[in-house]
Amino acid sequence: MLRDVVIGQYVPGKSPLHRMNPPLKMILMIAYIAVLFVIKSAAAYALFTVCAVTLIMISGVSVGMILKGIKPILYIVIFTALLNIFMTTGEVMWSASVFGLTLRITKEGVTAGALLTARLIYLVTGTSLLTLTTPPLQLTDGIERLLKPLNKIKVPSHEIAMMMTIAIRFIPTFSEEADKIKKAQTARGADFESGGLIKRARAMTPLLVPLFISAFRRADELAEAMEARCYRGGGNRTKMKEQHITAFDIKAAVIFVLAAVLILLAEFWIEI
Amino acid sequence: MIKAEHVGYIYQKGTPFEHRALYDINLEIADGTLAAVIGHTGSGKSTLIQHFNALIKPTEGRVIIDGTDITNPKTDLRLIRRAVGLVFQYPEHQLFEETVYKDIAFGPATMGLDKAEIDERVRLGARLAGLREEHLQRSPFELSGGQKRRAAIAGVLAMEPKALILDEPTAGLDPKGRDAMLSVIKKLHEENKDMIIIFVSHSMEEVAGIAERVIVMNEGRVEIDGTAEEVFANAERLRRIGLNAPQMALLADKLRAAGYDLPENIYTVEQAAAAVKKLIGGNTGA
Ligand SMILES: Nc1ncnc2c1ncn2[C@@H]1O[C@H](COP(=O)(O)OP(=O)(O)OP(=O)(O)O)[C@@H](O)[C@H]1O
Ligand SMILES: [Mg+2]
Numbered sequence: 001m002l003r004d005v006v007i008g009q010y011v012p013g014k015s016p017l018h019r020m021n022p023p024l025k026m027i028l029m030i031a032y033i034a035v036l037f038v039i040k041s042a043a044a045y046a047l048f049t050v051c052a053v054t055l056i057m058i059s060g061v062s063v064g065m066i067l068k069g070i071k072p073i074l075y076i077v078i079f080t081a082l083l084n085i086f087m088t089t090g091e092v093m094w095s096a097s098v099f100g101l102t103l104r105i106t107k108e109g110v111t112a113g114a115l116l117t118a119r120l121i122y123l124v125t126g127t128s129l130l131t132l133t134t135p136p137l138q139l140t141d142g143i144e145r146l147l148k149p150l151n152k153i154k155v156p157s158h159e160i161a162m163m164m165t166i167a168i169r170f171i172p173t174f175s176e177e178a179d180k181i182k183k184a185q186t187a188r189g190a191d192f193e194s195g196g197l198i199k200r201a202r203a204m205t206p207l208l209v210p211l212f213i214s215a216f217r218r219a220d221e222l223a224e225a226m227e228a229r230c231y232r233g234g235g236n237r238t239k240m241k242e243q244h245i246t247a248f249d250i251k252a253a254v255i256f257v258l259a260a261v262l263i264l265l266a267e268f269w270i271e272i
Numbered sequence: 273m274i275k276a277e278h279v280g281y282i283y284q285k286g287t288p289f290e291h292r293a294l295y296d297i298n299l300e301i302a303d304g305t306l307a308a309v310i311g312h313t314g315s316g317k318s319t320l321i322q323h324f325n326a327l328i329k330p331t332e333g334r335v336i337i338d339g340t341d342i343t344n345p346k347t348d349l350r351l352i353r354r355a356v357g358l359v360f361q362y363p364e365h366q367l368f369e370e371t372v373y374k375d376i377a378f379g380p381a382t383m384g385l386d387k388a389e390i391d392e393r394v395r396l397g398a399r400l401a402g403l404r405e406e407h408l409q410r411s412p413f414e415l416s417g418g419q420k421r422r423a424a425i426a427g428v429l430a431m432e433p434k435a436l437i438l439d440e441p442t443a444g445l446d447p448k449g450r451d452a453m454l455s456v457i458k459k460l461h462e463e464n465k466d467m468i469i470i471f472v473s474h475s476m477e478e479v480a481g482i483a484e485r486v487i488v489m490n491e492g493r494v495e496i497d498g499t500a501e502e503v504f505a506n507a508e509r510l511r512r513i514g515l516n517a518p519q520m521a522l523l524a525d526k527l528r529a530a531g532y533d534l535p536e537n538i539y540t541v542e543q544a545a546a547a548v549k550k551l552i553g554g555n556t557g558a
Binding site: 062065180181184187189190209210 | 288322327354357358360365366367378379413428
């Protein structure tokens with residue numbers, strides 16, 4: 001069930017992407033998305049593709065894992081691509097009339113559809129790469145670091161990060177627990193698979209009630225354990241594992257920025 | 273009869289997280305057997321017993337329940353699950369209804385029985401699990417840990433399974449609750465001559481007291497399989513895989529080595545006490 005969700009599924013490794021400083025990686029990821037949304041030309045996309053493929057190769061993450069991340073949005077991609085292809089007005093390439101409706105495919109539509117498809121796929125590829133090469137807890141640490149300047153305007157960055165950390169920490173626990181309870185109720189004759197929507201929703205009670213009870217129990221236990229260790233929120237806390245910027249990170253950032261500049265040059269100076 | 277032929281199991285097969293839990297398991301458990309599965313944590317006990325009611329299917333080999341192969345895609349797994357009742361570790365965590373009665377009735381209700389029959393089954397299950405009448409109308413969450421566990425076991429027994437499998441039924445109970453649970457199992461065995469009962473345990477003492485057959489698991493394999501006597505005769509082998517023969521068996525061994533004439537088959541405190549008493553009685557010539 002939850003185990004199949006790739007976003008948030010870390011694949012251990014020693015690649016340069018794995019070794020990069022997480023906050024820096026997140027900033028570069030934002031840059032990656034920004035570039036992705038600026039470019040429109042074929043030349044820029046070609047260059048972008050080269051960079052994205054290089055990133056995947058460096059990361060050592062299998063293409064299968066990346067494709068698994070794309071699978072959930074496949075229908076959205078196909079749907080929006082079709083909408084674009086048929087609904088955009090412009091130079092007509094093909095037309096037919098079905099049940100009195102006139103269907104038209106325009107050149108602009110095909111371009112827009114292709115652009116959008118590429119954008120969505122690269123967007124998911126990029127974010128998957130970030131989460132596949134960064135342990136979830138380092139990600140939340142990174143978020144805390146990035147939000148820190150907002151402390152001045154009273155944004156509780158530590159607490160936000162802590163909440164995310166706890167949530168992430170408990171995903172596998174609850175997924176395991178849900179699995180176990182599901183099995184236990186199946187053994188008692190519960191049927192989660194067959195029947196209509198309403199019947200299936202009602203069949204979830206034997207799963208959800210115990211799951212909620214266990215969530216509350218765990219929340220209680222965790223709160224007590226944290227209190228017993230004198231946890232008291234963000235003020236003046238130091239970290240056990242500091243995330244330092246190393247020479248390697250600077251090199252990586254420079255390479256990344258150079259690649260981005262190249263792609264943008266291709267976008268604005270090469271006319272096709 | 274429950275039969276496993278060359279059963280192997282791999283969790284999350286085909287992903288980077290794949291993990292082998294069982295290797296080439298061969299077992300045949302005859303009707304009416306009270307068997308215990310024992311082994312170190314992570315040795316594959318829970319994985320093995322989940323095969324016996326088709327909650328998981330072997331990745332290699334076959335599991336045959338009363339002549340039906342669970343790996344056959346045509347098999348109706350619901351019938352298998354009715355025939356083999358499985359009680360999970362900490363079954364009290366699966367209670368969800370407003371009253372204990374309704375919770376026990378959940379299983380029989382899914383079998384499509386009528387009200388009178390369900391009522392009969394609920395009372396039978398409660399009685400077999402050692403739950404008192406007055407608990408039936410209470411909320412399951414008001415019961416003590418041991419009572420909750422009995423309520424959960426009653427829910428499985430109410431389906432009148434032909435075989436009952438319990439995963440660590442005594443985990444987390446105090447000594448009194450533990451003894452009560454073991455006597456529930458023993459009584460079930462005595463009252464239902466054809467029922468296969470398999471329970472998982474960490475403790476040799478528990479197993480020695482009641483099990484007719486002991487299956488020792490180690491790292492996904494069956495290490496030793498036999499009667500309690502046969503298994504505990506392998507004290508050295510047990511120690512090597514991190515288990516110990518029951519304390520009383522070790523004590524008897526020591527006494528024998530010191531020249532006292534004790535009978536074989538001493539595993540429980542009661543047996544040891546009786547033997548020692550007899551020995552003392554004999555020596556004083558009374
Ligand atoms: N859902 C799962 N996914 C992946 N691996 C699992 C899963 N469940 C169990 N395992 C692994 O399979 C092996 C056997 O587990 P199993 O639960 O059968 O052990 P056990 O003998 O019941 O242990 P315990 O005495 O702790 O209950 C362990 O190494 C465990 O980590
Ligand atoms: Mg177990």
